[in-house]
Amino acid sequence: METQESAVAEAVKASGESTLEKATAKAKETFDQMLNVSLNIAVTGNTGSGKSSFVNALRGLNEDDEGAAPTGVTETTLLEISCNFTGNSWLIVACTMEITMYEHPTMPNVKIWDLPGIGSPNFKADKYLKYVKFKDYDFFIILNSERFTENDIMLAKEIRKQKKNFYFVRAKIDNDIRAEERKKGFDEQKVLSEIRKDCQKNLKEMGEPKVFLISSYGLEKYDFEILQNTLEEELPAHKRSALLQAWPVCSAASLEKKIKLFEDKIWAASLASGVIAVVPLPGLSVACDTGIVLGFLSRCYYSFGLDDRSLSRLSEKVNKPHLKHMAKSKFVAAIKEKAVTRVSVSASLTTVAAVEYLFSLLPGVGSAVAAGMSFITTRYLLREGLKDLAETARNIRKEAGLNTA
Structure with missing residues (x-):
């Protein structure tokens, strides 16, 4: 099984920096840009x-x-x-x-x-x-x-x-x-x-x-x-x-570009939050990890066109009303229940409970939340969430009769 040390080392390498301190600073900047750059x-x-x-x-x-x-x-x-x-x-x-x-x-x-x-x-x-x-x-x-x-x-x-x-x-x-x-x-x-x-x-x-x-x-x-x-x-x-x-999803290729974009940012989101777990303040790591997880996966949710408005528009376009109800995966349901339309890091940091339901969906994660989430747990959750949302988006395109990768 992958250790937290090896996972962190992999993230540092992905950052292109030489030390954990430099990689963490770059991770925070990268993640903030992803959500907030104008x-x-x-x-x-x-x-x-x-x-x-x-x-x-x-x-x-x-x-x-x-x-x-x-x-x-x-x-x-x-x-x-x-x-x-x-x-x-x-x-x-x-x-x-x-x-x-x-x-x-x-x-x-x-x-x-x-x-x-x-x-x-x-x-x-x-x-x-x-x-x-x-x-x-x-x-x-x-x-x-x-x-x-x-x-x-x-x-x-x-x-x-x-x-x-x-x-x-x-x-x-x-x-x-x-x-x-x-x-x-x-x-x-x-x-x-x-x-x-x-x-x-x-x-x-x-x-x-x-x-x-x-x-x-x-x-x-x-x-x-x-x-x-x-x-x-x-x-x-x-x-x-x-x-x-x-940019709107206009083809299978454009959807895959979006998926790749988020895959390439997981190291930054994980590293930006993971090091907080060493701070001995009850609830701090949970709150910060929650904000990053919710911000990251909610942005995937909207970018892939899984929100109600996007699905409604697609269903009308291809004349398949049932498409509006196809986004029913475990992660979609959790995000839909808790996410707000405007996703920002600062707003989501206080939403400690918003992602607890997500953790309950994954085996072996609940105990990690109670103790304070680790870097490796955050990364695992982001990877699983992205995979789930990506597959849901691909399946909807397939059902709509649109081109698939």
């Missing part, structure tokens, strides 16, 4: 471009869900007026400048910002970025449902000057496909290729930028997963973790 996504585009639907899709919400971004063609605006003297007359330029922040419903550290389109070529891109406070965002999504315009290009150039990343997203591809599929000789791949070429032609001033074709109502189709992969490659590691957790 990610701010800016989505810009004009009214009718599909921004609201895209924002809702990223947050895993339907249009009629509470807190969803309102969709439609109307827009409430704050009007900014500037006057420029051109020749013998004054040119009055109006620009909508309303900015709306949407928090991720289960991961409040991830925020999506709905920015207005630049509106007019007379309204300079640098001035626009000043108004929207571009430094606050990790990257920009420049979204359009038709051709990208001169305004989009100007904005992209200015974002590039400011050394920020941007991504051109062509939305409402499902509408284009429906319009074309009635025609004789319809070929979906040909249609997609023509749309992509047309977009790139309009953006030739930018070189050869990638253009991602997406449907907010069919994330498993077209380029949504390619967009995710691109963002992962270009984000810093700690921001990548936030993206992976919050």
Whole structure:
């Protein structure tokens, strides 16, 4: 049987540090980042471009869900007026400048910002970025449902000057496909290729930028997963973790990436809590371990789409109502009973009783709780919990008839 000493040594090695003290400090920082690091996504585009639907899709919400971004063609605006003297007359330029922040419903550290389109070529891109406070965002999504315009290009150039990343997203591809599929000789791949070429032609001033074709109502189709992969490659590691957790599960591959992310963080969660057991204060190790276990497994639960809202949306999409009731594993039941939507380390530290039921599910663990949980017990519980939640998510995808790894 593995000893606590060998388990700790393995965790220290996984940390890349030379001593337990350094590894523990890194573990606490890594675990805190996993749950709390901020990610701010800016989505810009004009009214009718599909921004609201895209924002809702990223947050895993339907249009009629509470807190969803309102969709439609109307827009409430704050009007900014500037006057420029051109020749013998004054040119009055109006620009909508309303900015709306949407928090991720289960991961409040991830925020999506709905920015207005630049509106007019007379309204300079640098001035626009000043108004929207571009430094606050990790990257920009420049979204359009038709051709990208001169305004989009100007904005992209200015974002590039400011050394920020941007991504051109062509939305409402499902509408284009429906319009074309009635025609004789319809070929979906040909249609997609023509749309992509047309977009790139309009953006030739930018070189050869990638253009991602997406449907907010069919994330498993077209380029949504390619967009995710691109963002992962270009984000810093700690921001990548936030993206992976919050990004919707759109394929078996994306689910497996999430599972791997959490597997790679078990050493940090275990080490961050395990050393507390040596402190001779009754209840301290239990409280701290409980907070970390609950925070870690609850984040898995939401990230894998096992919460009621995600399952309800999936069941409606594939027309299989029974999917809403499939998440019945022992760990899902425990988390569902005790977890809150907003999971944070600080909030969960005081929830000593919240994970006691989880311990009762595992043989030989109950006595460890009474004495103060050890590092090896915490790690065992995290591994078993992650395995249980991952298998539940895979089984639900299989039952839904979706692709499996």
